[in-house]
Amino acid sequence: DGHLYxxxxxxxxxxxxxxxxxxxxxxxxxxxxxxxxxxxxxxxHFGVRARLIAxxxxxxxxxxxxLVARLLAGESLALVSDAGTPLVSDPGFALVRASRAAxxxxxxxxxxxxxxxxxxxxxxxxxxxVFEGFLPSRRGARRSRxxxxxxxxxxxxxxxxxxxxxECLTDCAEVLGADRRICLARELSKRFEQSVTDTAARLCQWxxxxxxxxxxxxxxxxxxxxxxxxxxxxxxxxxxxxxELE
Ligand code: SAM
Numbered sequence: 001d002g003h004l005y006x007x008x009x010x011x012x013x014x015x016x017x018x019x020x021x022x023x024x025x026x027x028x029x030x031x032x033x034x035x036x037x038x039x040x041x042x043x044x045h046f047g048v049r050a051r052l053i054a055x056x057x058x059x060x061x062x063x064x065x066x067l068v069a070r071l072l073a074g075e076s077l078a079l080v081s082d083a084g085t086p087l088v089s090d091p092g093f094a095l096v097r098a099s100r101a102a103x104x105x106x107x108x109x110x111x112x113x114x115x116x117x118x119x120x121x122x123x124x125x126x127x128x129x130v131f132e133g134f135l136p137s138r139r140g141a142r143r144s145r146x147x148x149x150x151x152x153x154x155x156x157x158x159x160x161x162x163x164x165x166x167e168c169l170t171d172c173a174e175v176l177g178a179d180r181r182i183c184l185a186r187e188l189s190k191r192f193e194q195s196v197t198d199t200a201a202r203l204c205q206w207x208x209x210x211x212x213x214x215x216x217x218x219x220x221x222x223x224x225x226x227x228x229x230x231x232x233x234x235x236x237x238x239x240x241x242x243x244e245l246e
Contacts, residue, residue: 002029002076004099006092008085008111009042011217012190021109022046029075032067034091038082055079057091064098071104078109085113089133089159114188115157118219122155122183123197125224129155137164139171146175153224160218166207172222173200183221192216 005024010016025031026048032055033039043050055063071077081090099106115131132149135142135158149156160168165184172182178201185195194213196206207213227233 001104002071002074004071004095004104004106005076005078005109006086006096006106007078007080007109008113009039009080009083011084011112011114011117011188012193014042014045016112016189017042017046018109018111021111022048024109025050025078025080027076028078029070031078031080032092032095034081034086039080053077055091055095060091060094064094067095068098068102068104071099072102083112083114085111088113088115088131112189114159114217114219117188118183118185118195118221119155119157121185121188121195122221124155124181124183124221126155128153128224129157129221132156132158134159134161135168139167142168143171143175146171150176151225153227155224156222158220158222160220162215162218165214165218166204168220169200169204169207172220173204176200176222176225181223185219185221186213187216188219190216197221 005028007021007024009021025043028050030051030053031039032053034056036052036054039052053067055067067077079086079092079095081092084090086092087096096106119126119129130149130152132145135145158168169182169184172180178199180200181197182200182203183195183197184203184207187193188195196203198206
């Protein structure tokens with residue numbers, strides 16, 4: 001049987017494509033790509049010629065069956081997205097699930113992933129984290145989601161686009177609190193990589209000081225709720241202390 005290789009590609013710096021990724025992409029019968037132009041450009045940079053199949057959110061459930069048939073017939077396929085690790089806020093879930101269900105070996109060629117890259121440079125607690133992908137794009141829905149996450153003690157990570165980063169940070173400051181510490185990481189591994197960790201309120205200001213700061217791709221790494229910020233806990237501790245006094 002063929003194998004399905006889930007291959008991570010660079011999130012900015014082309015030097016981050018691993019030698020093994022290159023070998024696998026050169027060797028497979030075809031590469032399923034989120035956008036064949038984007039992957040075509042990456043491959044031509046490395047001098048790799050390959051057959052490309054478009055696999056994106058609009059067609060992946062439809063074509064997964066056909067691709068599994070090819071895998072079962074003995075072809076090997078690679079799955080890539082435009083940047084980073086497939087399936088992480090990117091297409092591929094339908095194909096991976098269908099392949100596994102059919103007994104096709106699914107192998108990883110790990111590599112860049114913006115959520116892990118941002119967490120690892122943020123200086124915020126990294127032992128536990130919750131990845132939220134993209135928050136809802138509409139303000140009301142985004143604020144409700146943030147409210148639902150406000151008491152979570154784990155580090156919270158979200159992806160955000162340049163045209164919503166300012167609104168999103170403002171909502172973080174208003175819903176999670178002006179003093180909540182956040183790492184704003186932009187353009188990771190690229191020429192203008194920047195990561196700044198500060199309070200939500202100060203980051204909102206920082207963003208307005210230079211219009212270049214709202215450009216590019218963003219990850220927000222948000223420190224989890226502190227114990228002291230939880231009124232329920234404060235009350236609980238008080239009750240315990242009072243009961244000791246009785
Ligand atoms: N699959 C990708 C991964 O493994 O990280 C994520 C794909 S998602 C559609 C794209 C989002 O990831 C961007 O809007 C941004 O939030 C984040 N992102 C991707 N590359 C980035 C980079 N170089 N710097 C900062 N954020 C990045």
